[in-house]
Amino acid sequence: MRTLLLAASLLPTLAIAAPDFTTTTGFQQTCQHAPQTAQMANANADKQAFVLCRDVALVQQVSGWLKTNMARLDQSKTGYKQLEEDLHREILLVRDHLRTTRAVLTKINLQKGDGLKVTPGTWQVDLDGDSKIDVWEKYFFAIPKAGTRPFEVHPPMNEPDYYANEYQLDASFRIDQSDILWALAYHQFAEGIIELVGAYRVNPDEQKDFERMVYLGDPKGMTRAHALITKGFETSLAMSRSVLAETDDEDEWIPNPKQKHTAFPLTLDAESFSTWQHLLEEVIPAWKGKTLLVSEKMDSGMLAGVTELCPAGQGLNIARYFQKPLKYPMQSFTAMNRDGRMHLPGGCQTVDKQHPKSGLFAYIRDYMSRHENDPQAPGMHFLRHLYWVN
Numbered sequence: 001m002r003t004l005l006l007a008a009s010l011l012p013t014l015a016i017a018a019p020d021f022t023t024t025t026g027f028q029q030t031c032q033h034a035p036q037t038a039q040m041a042n043a044n045a046d047k048q049a050f051v052l053c054r055d056v057a058l059v060q061q062v063s064g065w066l067k068t069n070m071a072r073l074d075q076s077k078t079g080y081k082q083l084e085e086d087l088h089r090e091i092l093l094v095r096d097h098l099r100t101t102r103a104v105l106t107k108i109n110l111q112k113g114d115g116l117k118v119t120p121g122t123w124q125v126d127l128d129g130d131s132k133i134d135v136w137e138k139y140f141f142a143i144p145k146a147g148t149r150p151f152e153v154h155p156p157m158n159e160p161d162y163y164a165n166e167y168q169l170d171a172s173f174r175i176d177q178s179d180i181l182w183a184l185a186y187h188q189f190a191e192g193i194i195e196l197v198g199a200y201r202v203n204p205d206e207q208k209d210f211e212r213m214v215y216l217g218d219p220k221g222m223t224r225a226h227a228l229i230t231k232g233f234e235t236s237l238a239m240s241r242s243v244l245a246e247t248d249d250e251d252e253w254i255p256n257p258k259q260k261h262t263a264f265p266l267t268l269d270a271e272s273f274s275t276w277q278h279l280l281e282e283v284i285p286a287w288k289g290k291t292l293l294v295s296e297k298m299d300s301g302m303l304a305g306v307t308e309l310c311p312a313g314q315g316l317n318i319a320r321y322f323q324k325p326l327k328y329p330m331q332s333f334t335a336m337n338r339d340g341r342m343h344l345p346g347g348c349q350t351v352d353k354q355h356p357k358s359g360l361f362a363y364i365r366d367y368m369s370r371h372e373n374d375p376q377a378p379g380m381h382f383l384r385h386l387y388w389v390n
Contacts, residue, residue, distance in 0.1 A: 019049040021118040022172060031056065038104050044114045048175060051101045051108075051183070052118070056125060056141070058097050064129035065090050080204040091198040098191040105184040108177075115175035117251065121167065139163040143171045144265040171263035174251035181239035182254055185232050185390045192228030195221045200329070211331045219325060226322035230287055236390050237280040240273055254389070266388050275367065276389065282360040289319025291358035292351055310348035315357060317349045 019034070020026025031053035035041040041050040072083050121142035126133050136156030145168050163169065173179075199221030202214055216222075243256045255262040257270050266272075285291045292315025309316055351357050 019045050019116055021049075021052060021116055021120075022122065023119070024122045024124050027123045038100055041104055044108055044110055045116060047104050047108050048116045051104055052116075054097065054101050056123060058094065058101075059140075060125055060127050060129075061097075062090075062094065063127040067128040067130070084202050084204060088198065088201060091194060095191060095194045095198060098187055098194065102184065102187040102191055105180060105187060108180050110175070110177045110180060115177075115179070117172055117174045119170065119172040121169040121171060134158055135160055135163070139167060139169065142167040142169050143263050144168070146265050146267060168263060168265075172251060173253040173263045175253070176246070178239055178242040178246060179253045181235055181242055182390070185235040185239055188228050188232035188235055189390060192225045192232060195225035195228060199225065199325070212328050214328065214330050216325055216327045216329075222322045222325040226287075226319065230284070232390070233280055233284045233287060237277060237284070240276050240280075244273060264388070266385065268389070272385070276385075278363060279360075279367075282358060282363055286358040286360050287318050289317045290355065291315075291360075292317055292349055292355050293360065294351060294357045295361055313350060314348040315351050315355070316347055317355070318347075320347045320349070 019030045021030060030049055034049040034053045035046050038050065041047045069083065069086065121139065123141040124133050124138050125140070127137045127140060128134075135158045140156070142163060144166060157163070199216060199218045200214055201217040203212070239254075243254055246252075246256055246259065249255075249259045249261050252259045252262040252264070254264050255268060256273070257268065282291075286293055294310070294315040349355055
């Protein structure tokens with residue numbers, strides 16, 4: 001009798017198939033039976049399924065929230081205040097979700113054969129909660145075709161021919177440890193940005209006092225944001241080194257220059273990796289405040305704007321703005337409108353041996369000059385690279 005009871009208790013477990021992210025039905029069934037909490041995700045397959053299913057559910061949650069609440073934007077001031085509170089609650093929900101999945105990603109250590117095979121173009125979900133799957137929802141997770149087109153931002157397309165022409169609808173790849181680092185970096189960046197946004201609040205009742213309408217509500221959120229984004233940069237650098245160390249070439253996601261069997265929408269050559277790593281090696285110390293941002297007279301655009309922030313002989317210490325964030329950031333913009341200079345108190349520091357000038361701006365200038373004859377706008381090309389590679 002005891003043996004029969006034990007066998008009966010195992011039947012639900014045995015009936016659940018291995019995770020399948022290669023078909024629409026497999027995706028739906030996998031997410032239906034995937035671990036519901038991080039604590040329940042023990043094996044590598046379960047951890048991967050937990051993260052994939054939870055992240056798709058997060059996209060669904062945010063899309064549904066936006067569809068429901070966009071109509072409230074034309075309400076009265078009282079409505080705006082309630083909307084701000086609801087928005088802040090949604091921001092915290094997204095942050096907590098990302099925090100949970102990030103923690104699971106840090107615990108995944110794949111050996112050969114542990115990675116799940118995925119075909120994102122088959123993941124079909126009712127994202128906006130209207131009980132139907134439109135064309136854009138059907139192909140939302142599909143992978144674009146490889147190419148050199150510039151970075152573009154536009155509303156979701158609802159035309160089947162667009163996806164048939166521009167996307168690899170049946171593209172598959174098998175997750176490896178480099179891909180886990182790729183996903184982890186994205187989660188760290190996303191959570192850091194959400195922490196940054198969530199640290200500030202908007203008080204619609206202060207519309208008559210523009211400078212105080214946006215205020216710092218959670219200083220510790222700024223500290224968390226800085227730490228998470230720092231980790232994101234470091235993970236991205238580690239990921240690039242991990243990809244370069246790979247020797248196989250089968251069902252790849254993000255490839256090194258020697259890997260050809262890949263679904264990745266960008267072509268990454270040796271120069272791409274060199275640029276990526278050199279840029280991060282300049283960004284990380286600048287972000288940590290170990291080097292200071294100092295622009296030159298030859299700079300233009302956003303780089304030239306940094307000249308206005310600090311006196312001669314000083315540079316911008318990014319870390320200081322997270323250590324001592326502005327209580328009312330809009331005050332800086334109103335001050336700029338009055339005298340033409342941005343006022344960011346406390347962020348400037350004397351350039352010395354302990355805090356030398358960063359080489360970041362010089363490297364960006366060099367990158368732009370090397371690509372000035374590129375038929376694609378170098379800035380947009382660079383943004384597309386950042387969007388996919390982080």
